[in-house]
Amino acid sequence: MMPTLSSTWGVVGCGRSGLAAARWLAAGGSSIVLTDDDSGRLGAAVAHLADGVTTCSPDADSASRAGQWVVSPGVPPSHPLVRRIMEQGHAWSDLDLLSAAGTVSRLVAVTGTNGKSTVTQLIADIYKANGQAVAAGGNLGTPIAELLSENFDIAVIEASSFQLFYARQFEPDVSVLTSLAPDHLDWHPDYDHYADAKRKMFPGRSVSVVPEGLLEIIGCRRGDDVLTVGISAQADLQINNGRIHVRAKGLDQSVAVPHGFEPAHQSLNLALALGVAVADGIALETAISAAASFKPLPFRFQLAGIVAGAAFVNDSKATNLDAMATAVESATGPVRLLVGGKKKGLDWTSVLSGISQKVVSAYAYGETAADIRNAWTPAVDIQTFEGLEDAFLAASADAVAGDIVLLAPGTSSFDQYTSYAERGRHFDQLVKQLVREKTS
Numbered sequence: 001m002m003p004t005l006s007s008t009w010g011v012v013g014c015g016r017s018g019l020a021a022a023r024w025l026a027a028g029g030s031s032i033v034l035t036d037d038d039s040g041r042l043g044a045a046v047a048h049l050a051d052g053v054t055t056c057s058p059d060a061d062s063a064s065r066a067g068q069w070v071v072s073p074g075v076p077p078s079h080p081l082v083r084r085i086m087e088q089g090h091a092w093s094d095l096d097l098l099s100a101a102g103t104v105s106r107l108v109a110v111t112g113t114n115g116k117s118t119v120t121q122l123i124a125d126i127y128k129a130n131g132q133a134v135a136a137g138g139n140l141g142t143p144i145a146e147l148l149s150e151n152f153d154i155a156v157i158e159a160s161s162f163q164l165f166y167a168r169q170f171e172p173d174v175s176v177l178t179s180l181a182p183d184h185l186d187w188h189p190d191y192d193h194y195a196d197a198k199r200k201m202f203p204g205r206s207v208s209v210v211p212e213g214l215l216e217i218i219g220c221r222r223g224d225d226v227l228t229v230g231i232s233a234q235a236d237l238q239i240n241n242g243r244i245h246v247r248a249k250g251l252d253q254s255v256a257v258p259h260g261f262e263p264a265h266q267s268l269n270l271a272l273a274l275g276v277a278v279a280d281g282i283a284l285e286t287a288i289s290a291a292a293s294f295k296p297l298p299f300r301f302q303l304a305g306i307v308a309g310a311a312f313v314n315d316s317k318a319t320n321l322d323a324m325a326t327a328v329e330s331a332t333g334p335v336r337l338l339v340g341g342k343k344k345g346l347d348w349t350s351v352l353s354g355i356s357q358k359v360v361s362a363y364a365y366g367e368t369a370a371d372i373r374n375a376w377t378p379a380v381d382i383q384t385f386e387g388l389e390d391a392f393l394a395a396s397a398d399a400v401a402g403d404i405v406l407l408a409p410g411t412s413s414f415d416q417y418t419s420y421a422e423r424g425r426h427f428d429q430l431v432k433q434l435v436r437e438k439t440s
Contacts, residue, residue: 007031010065012058012082013072014038014045020145021070021094022049033065035081060084068092073139073162076187093166094144095159100169106154107171108276109138109206111164111198112178114323115269116140117297119178120158122273122290127154129290130282139163161197162187174276175201176209177218178269181322185345209275211268227275229268237271237278239264244271249278255285258292263301263330299424301327304431307438309401312431315408316424321351324410328355331404335359336395338388338407340366341423342415348375351410356380361398363391367415387416388423392430 007030011022014036022045026032032053036042046053056062063069063084070092071082085091098104110120117140124136137147138157147155157172161184164170180195188194195217202208202218203225210220212230220226227236227248236248242262245254261270270291277287296302299316306312315327319341328335337359348371362382364372369384376382385391388407395405413423 008033008066010035010056010062010069010085011072012036012069012079012085013075014041015072015074017094017143017145018070018072019045019048020143021072021097022053024097024145024148025070026053033062035062037079063088063090066090070094070097071166073160073166077165078189091166092168093163093170095138095157095163095167095170097148098144098155098157099171101148103148104153104155106173106280108154108156108174108176109159109170109172109201110157110176110178110272111159111161111201112176113181113183113320114326115178115265115272116158116160117317118266118269118300119176119272120156121297122269122294123176123276124156125294126273126277126282126287126290127156129286130277159201161194164200165193165197167200170201171204172201172206174209174279175204175206176272176276177202177211177214178272179211179322180214180217181320182346182350183320183322183344186343207279209272209279211272227279229271229275237275239267239271244274246274246278246284248275249281251278251284253284255288258288258294260294260296261291265326265330299421301330304428305435307396307431307434308399310396310399310403310405312396312405312427312434313407314424314427314431315406316413316420316427318408318410319412319420321346321348321410324408325351325354327406327408328358331358331406333402333404336399336403336405337362338365338391338395338405338427339410340364340368340372340388340391341409341411341413341417343367343371344411346411348372348410352376352379360403361395363395365391366409368411372410388426389430392427396434 009025009030010033011018022032035056035058037058056065060080069085120140124134127134133152134154135152136156139160140158182191199218203220208226212228212235229237238245242257243254301315304312304314318324318327335358356379362380365385407427413420417423
């Protein structure tokens with residue numbers, strides 16, 4: 001079923017998600033008005049869409065060109081056109097298209113500051129292991145509107161704060177919160193604005209799976225429609241000594257945490273995914289079997305190589321301070337930390353006490369290098385560099401056996417890279433080059 005509020009739809013932003021939304025709406029018979037701040041990208045986008053798509057300038061006066069607008073996640077609410085669209089009550093998220101289509105029998109949504117992609121993919125793998133037709137996407141990779149052309153019964157969606165901010169009728173059957181910490185403060189004006197976007201999924205008509213420490217923050221209460229995850233005996237899924245004890249939905253059962261999920265943050269990710277399985281009546285044995293064969297997503301605390309006894313670890317996906325601190329905590333030796341990237345309004349002093357004992361030296365680079373140096377001096381030995389490669393060369397020259405050279409940038413990559421993945425691939429290439437030099 002197509003949304004029918006307007007025969008003319010506008011789309012703000014010509015990235016992959018915006019183009020997918022435009023294609024889907026056009027295929028349903030809607031007229032499409034497309035806009036983007038980059039005129040070159042706008043022209044290229046139109047060339048890839050069906051006839052009948054028109055364009056407009058990205059200024060506030062263009063709001064009248066369409067009855068409803070899908071706003072791409074990367075476009076902030078401060079944008080003049082978006083501000084006008086929101087004043088008129090005509091802004092939609094691509095998440096809304098999934099709910100409006102009405103083609104999914106079971107909709108699971110995962111949001112949070114860290115762990116979203118891992119939990120989303122793990123939940124999808126559990127459904128697959130249970131023999132169900134499932135698709136995963138959203139902020140994870142495949143845009144929402146692209147998913148709508150696939151054949152599946154269950155959708156597992158990673159929902160970003162950007163998408164949720166614009167959402168107006170997104171109604172998951174199961175909502176999962178992984179964590180909540182300050183992030184994306186270059187897009188959101190403050191932490192409350194960011195957290196409010198996450199809260200839009202809770203509470204609702206759905207079952208909620210939530211870390212027990214975040215219940216009050218998002219307005220949930222313990223009860224039949226909420227499954228809590230944590231280390232206390234009151235948690236519905238209790239993490240304790242390498243096991244997860246489930247006391248919910250008629251179960252009183254303990255399962256061992258599989259290899260790869262031993263770190264505290266990974267055990268939490270696993271317990272959240274198991275909470276969805278419990279909510280949907282999937283046997284814990286099936287869910288644990290899926291977890292045991294789970295392939296970690298790339299650039300998430302992965303060993304890239306060992307050189308002269310020093311381990312080089314790639315956590316390029318650590319794009320906020322909470323993720324960076326978790327990576328440092330997970331390291332099993334002295335850390336030489338590669339940190340930095342795009343400025344996005346983060347308070348670098350907030351993590352200092354938690355990392356200073358493990359970080360023997362920090363190598364800051366990119367837009368935030370000076371900010372990090374000013375925030376961490378003199379508690380942490382720190383050097384600044386223009387780019388990741390120079391920082392890497394300095395860290396590798398200083399590293400000795402037993403050290404962990406850790407790429408955990410603490411912020412996004414967009415000052416020098418197109419994505420955290422490109423940054424992660426660059427790090428891997430630098431490690432491979434170093435291995436060749438040391439073994440030749």
